[in-house]
Amino acid sequence: MKASSQGPTPDSQRVVIEDVAPSVDGGRYPIKRVVGEQVVVEADCFTDGHDAIACEIGYRHESAGDWTRSPMLALGNDRWRAAFSVDRIGTWLYTVSAWIDRLGTWRGEFARRVDADDLHIAAQTGADLIAAAALRADGASRARLEDWAAQLRRIQPADVLRSVALDADLMALAQRYSERGAPAALCRDLRVTVDRERARFSTWYELFPRSSAQAPGAHGTFEDVRARLPYIAEMGFDVLYFPPIHPIGRTRRKGMNNSVAAAPGDVGSPWGIGAAEGGHKAVHPQLGTHADFRRLLEAASTFGIEVALDIAFQCAPDHPCVAAHPQWFRWRPDGTVQYAENPPKKYQDIYPFYFESADWQGLWRELREVIVFWIDQGVRLFRVDNPHTKPFAFWERVIAEIKREHPDVLFLAEAFTRPKIMHRLAKLGFSQSYTYFTWRNTKDELTEYFTELAQGPEREYFRPNCWPNTPDILHEYLQEGGAPAFRTRLVLAATLAANYGIYGPAFELMEHIPREPGSEEYIDSEKYQIRSWDLERADSLAPFIARVNRIRQANPALQSDWSLRFHNVDNDALICYSKTAASQGNTIVTVVNLDVAAPQSGWVELDLAALHLRTDATYQMHDLLSGARYPWHGSRNYVRLDPARAPAHILLCSQARSERDFETSRELP
């Protein structure tokens, strides 16, 4: 044994704290919450021998100097738990500490003593501990503890001594002042990124501003988008997201339908950023000015809508910085830059930045400045294009630095890539993440994927944002399923995921023709041309979308993801799941018909315990889509859904106060 006097005393090492949850990679990354949510902290805490221990959490906003402390409760099997709420945005810290509870140990041992001799000796031991605590107390507390210690030294009759020694109030007082020695603690503080509520609950609408003009064929402007705001607000969206709004390069500009050579008059892809008019901080002249853009933000905010911008860190060949900063690009032996590729996709109109450039610090600084520029214009939401093709370290730094100054800024990661890379991006700071939802269509696929998203360990940091379509992804299901397919996918996205979005008006107008068979690209895609949309079309899904979004707004159960539970249905074409906001007593059960071609029926078997219902419960199911009300009994109930009429039931579940509650006749909204 090395008898080093520098060594820690054994006392501080006796208590073990292990397996703290939540924590991401041992505390390397923060967990995520929004304002008002709880963090439930659990840990394994124990010591050798028979001593009692006490455990507490400490937590604080990083700007607060002092820790707030809260005792942890023993759950059994050496597991302890406590919770705290986060009431402001920014970074919070939390930790766990634990120590030998000498007074508690003494009390437990004292209570076991039977022999009078043992009892009196134990009382002396307790008196010493209490007298030591008294020395750390003041005034009345000190006097009470001194008196208690004196009584323990004096009292003779065993039964009197026992009741005095086990006085719970005095014990609580003494413990407040008892010596904790050196508590065991975590080797590093754990972190929470606390965002505003929109990080958890948001409804996104993507449109191409240049396609928003009233006159067919005209180039839309920010003013035209302003005129669209009532339409978007009526549908219930609270985020309006634009593809890049910057000048579009002319060199190697793409033509319609992604043709490699643009025809005269072709407008090019907005992701081909930068031209003589400017780069990532400029506005496409035909959309308007920075002032127009700021006016649009203000107008949107009066509708409760925030504008999200696309951060696409790449350049058209004639982006000004290609000439100004050639070192930010990777030049090939023939003096060209290899254009961007995302196999099998080719972006001949786009140069990637070279993030490993010798001047990486200059490049990274400039890219951060782009984000800061748009924050200064009033933007607080950014959708980041292909973040997985830039270094992880870049995002971790830039997001941390931005959020330190602007903790209300949120980033959505548009990375459709392998799971571990998507998780990594979420860990290192993205507030929301695109998902594989677009490609999950069967009951098994949806059940497996959303169970993982809602229950897996990644839920602590990965917030899904689910899109039935995007300008890049027109899934076969939508190509072939007609209006029922669009309605089904919308209901699934809107009720499975608290964050979801659509690319419109393509979605509500059911744009469904692919560029060619087998492709997920649209024919005549807005990515390469201006489209004119007839928003007044009689078959538009706008009213349906509006209804679904109003249901989301009115029901807190649909505004977060963790409560999601799937329930059995004896028909694979029907999927059933519930979400619950327990504190508001709000439960929504959704049943969706995945078969867009035929009516489907079956018996739903609800997990009543998960819904806090008794097995013999009678309860009302109010279909918020149709307005119908159904009395349900017990776990098994019958459903039938005809895709020609309604893709789904979105059922508000309420327990009957009496049978009379169910006499309410069907009502239409």
Next chain:
Amino acid sequence: MKASSQGPTPDSQRVVIEDVAPSVDGGRYPIKRVVGEQVVVEADCFTDGHDAIACEIGYRHESAGDWTRSPMLALGNDRWRAAFSVDRIGTWLYTVSAWIDRLGTWRGEFARRVDADDLHIAAQTGADLIAAAALRADGASRARLEDWAAQLRRIQPADVLRSVALDADLMALAQRYSERGAPAALCRDLRVTVDRERARFSTWYELFPRSSAQAPGAHGTFEDVRARLPYIAEMGFDVLYFPPIHPIGRTRRKGMNNSVAAAPGDVGSPWGIGAAEGGHKAVHPQLGTHADFRRLLEAASTFGIEVALDIAFQCAPDHPCVAAHPQWFRWRPDGTVQYAENPPKKYQDIYPFYFESADWQGLWRELREVIVFWIDQGVRLFRVDNPHTKPFAFWERVIAEIKREHPDVLFLAEAFTRPKIMHRLAKLGFSQSYTYFTWRNTKDELTEYFTELAQGPEREYFRPNCWPNTPDILHEYLQEGGAPAFRTRLVLAATLAANYGIYGPAFELMEHIPREPGSEEYIDSEKYQIRSWDLERADSLAPFIARVNRIRQANPALQSDWSLRFHNVDNDALICYSKTAASQGNTIVTVVNLDVAAPQSGWVELDLAALHLRTDATYQMHDLLSGARYPWHGSRNYVRLDPARAPAHILLCSQARSERDFETSRELP
């Protein structure tokens, strides 16, 4: 963006290594292996974008200066794997590193190129990389690479260029010399404690030396134990474990059946260590001398038996160190020391050490010296009594310090306490651990517990040692079940666990009367008195035990734990499981009747895939207990076990070469 020139360059941060397995608590604790075993290392490794990466493991014995490196293979989903073998005892280190594989990236991109122009530009890029690699190569390799680079710059026809560029041998050569930049690496090396084989496979026999005299009532000696060695070896044990062999205190000595007052002539509990004759380094005078003890060790070794000593760090009140080092004990206000308790058990004859004593360093040093003393006498196996009542930090230090000097020393933790504490002790260095096996008797209990032990994450550090009985634990099942119960429990321990032991001769002579109803203590326990055992009794289980242990020695499948798989039987009284030593082609299927009162039969449903058998396989089951051979077909086969005749089948599974193999008639051993 903070443009600190001290900051790491982004290049070194691009590759991520995550979720490395095996590792215990992020590398805080070593995993365990024995000599000759493999460590299969897996990790998630990936980078941003589309670059290829390469990954390798490094490993070395801690005394070796250089790392041996071995490439990892991609398993898909960004998971990588490699393995290494540990061929000597001691501490090994291993780690994972990963880097951007620029040549591999180039090769992948080159192979995708279609246009001749692209192809020639890409060839130039490759030529630059290869020429750079050539500069790091010598002689012939350098020349070959320079020539390759020159060809890539020169060749014109696209198809010729393509085949030259994709030459696999030249690529392998170039990669050997290619620049790796700064590979990503783990923030700390991971460790393996490599023990000798007995840590994984051992068969323990516990006896009280003082009960080993031939003459009834006489105090046994080490010489008497020597005379017992042939008997123990014949039963197939390779570890002989003694309760403490030190002088026994006289103050508050326990009498027979744990009575608080000893009668004259009572020998006391061996765990009441220390008297005028000496303490933890002394030998009880009636057992013999240190020289006798060393002679016993030598004699045992000729039988292939190692002697294990008990490390019980506690003192009788008249242990010499109570007077010599009063500061090592915790004195109560009345000037006494509180005796040891392990509620509800009371040990009035034992003082615990005070590990938090002001002189803790002196105490800890002395206790380490006790272990070193017995190592110097030749002991290499220690069973540690109640390690959970001493500080974790003490064991971590003392075991590390002992094993640094004596890596062949093994420690068995006798902690029957809560799971997390048992796991902690295993993590911090104990080589083997007692288990809850003694209290797991039903099929469900055994299946759940052994699945956890064999498949759970703790298998990396927690090596179970299973005991059907101990001097402290006579389970109700043995009290009531007669010989069939003893046979059943022995077979379970011996075939479920590669490390197991019995407390004898109580076990083979089926000692089964409790001290009082409901107690797990033996009547007339050897803990408090000398017993005389009639080893020649006709009903002794010694021959049965010998047979089971010979089966263990002959079948490598039973010599390790991780391959354990349970198989369905349609009768809850029958349990079936297999173990496989794949590299030796050895598979054992055990079927045990848990009902000690009646014959039981049922259909076993083997998981043939787990046994590497085809679903329509015909195979021979050779019952190594009875000698019978059974032809089995497919997964479902019938078994019947009569506890009056045999508790179990221990079936050696061999695939038939032809039907004739099964004509072999039943044979007796």
